[in-house]
Amino acid sequence: MRSFLFTKMHGLGNSYIYVNMFKERLAEEELSYIAKRVSNVHTGIGSDGLILICPSDVAPVKMRIFNSDGSEGKNCGNGLRCVAKYAYEHGIVQEEQFLIETLSGLVEARVFVEDGKVNSVEVNMGKPRLSRAEIPMIGKANDVVISEPVDFEGHTYYMTGVSMGNPHAVFYVDHIEQAPVTTLGPVVEKDERFPEGVNVEFVEVVSERELHFRVWERGSGVTQACGTGACAAVVASVLNGKTKRDEETVVHLAGGDLYITWKENGDVLMRGAAETICTGVYYY
Numbered sequence: 513m514r515s516f517l518f519t520k521m522h523g524l525g526n527s528y529i530y531v532n533m534f535k536e537r538l539a540e541e542e543l544s545y546i547a548k549r550v551s552n553v554h555t556g557i558g559s560d561g562l563i564l565i566c567p568s569d570v571a572p573v574k575m576r577i578f579n580s581d582g583s584e585g586k587n588c589g590n591g592l593r594c595v596a597k598y599a600y601e602h603g604i605v606q607e608e609q610f611l612i613e614t615l616s617g618l619v620e621a622r623v624f625v626e627d628g629k630v631n632s633v634e635v636n637m638g639k640p641r642l643s644r645a646e647i648p649m650i651g652k653a654n655d656v657v658i659s660e661p662v663d664f665e666g667h668t669y670y671m672t673g674v675s676m677g678n679p680h681a682v683f684y685v686d687h688i689e690q691a692p693v694t695t696l697g698p699v700v701e702k703d704e705r706f707p708e709g710v711n712v713e714f715v716e717v718v719s720e721r722e723l724h725f726r727v728w729e730r731g732s733g734v735t736q737a738c739g740t741g742a743c744a745a746v747v748a749s750v751l752n753g754k755t756k757r758d759e760e761t762v763v764h765l766a767g768g769d770l771y772i773t774w775k776e777n778g779d780v781l782m783r784g785a786a787e788t789i790c791t792g793v794y795y796y
């Protein structure tokens with residue numbers, strides 16, 4: 513029987529099984545299978561997926577993220593904050609500001625430390641990508657998707673498309689508790705207009721500085737929080753004239769709050785908590 517050491521961590525209830533690949537060896541062809549296994553709440557550890565903390569040629573550390581269905585994502589906002597906390601607390605990095613490589617590029621993390629422990633993390637998530645080709649969504653490559661009418665199952669909805677290194681479709685609702693997360697979410701996720709699938713976000717605007725947010729994640733379904741999704745929601749809200757550029761917006765997710773600013777220079781800053789739940793040995 514094989515085994516590896518793991519740490520379970522969460523960002524606002526968006527939990528992953530983290531494996532330190534500076535020390536552990538997992539076969540590339542088994543990663544998808546392992547992600548599905550560990551995520552299972554009954555027969556595994558229970559999580560929204562698997563995150564590998566890996567050596568990198570271009571940064572002190574690299575993140576790889578696998579959803580609970582075994583698919584690999586290109587970015588993960590809550591995962592980045594947890595990777596930053598782990599890297600700092602385990603001595604992979606010594607500085608409080610450092611780069612993390614992802615499959616969608618480099619981001620910069622800054623950890624806020626108290627008594628040697630990281631209690632929150634800010635990540636510069638870089639610039640959102642807005643063209644259909646970048647999201648990706650079918651249609652004219654250079655066009656943006658802002659409050660575009662789209663039909664799903666005989667109803668018209670208004671959708672804004674944003675890539676934060678991974679694809680997001682944002683919809684506005686009047687009451688967040690009535691958002692059709694589990695009904696419209698899976699339909700949009702798998703719609704053929706998104707060749708790589710899409711994460712689906714529902715947003716209620718409270719004020720110019722405050723949003724309620726729920727998510728159906730590509731590859732994981734309903735989760736308590738999605739960092740890239742919350743960034744996409746803030747970008748979409750600026751594009752739709754609901755919030756302001758260069759001003760911090762608080763996003764209330766099911767698992768807690770994120771503080772997000774779409775800076776005038778184009779970068780998106782995300783700040784929030786990262787927590788360690790437990791460590792252990794997983795047998796497979």
Ligand SMILES: N[C@@H](CCC[C@H](N)C(=O)O)C(=O)O
Nearest residue numbers: 585588589590678738739740
């Ligand atoms: N929970 C994440 C995003 C994880 C990946 C996503 N489901 C995808 O497939 O793109 C976050 O916090 O951003």
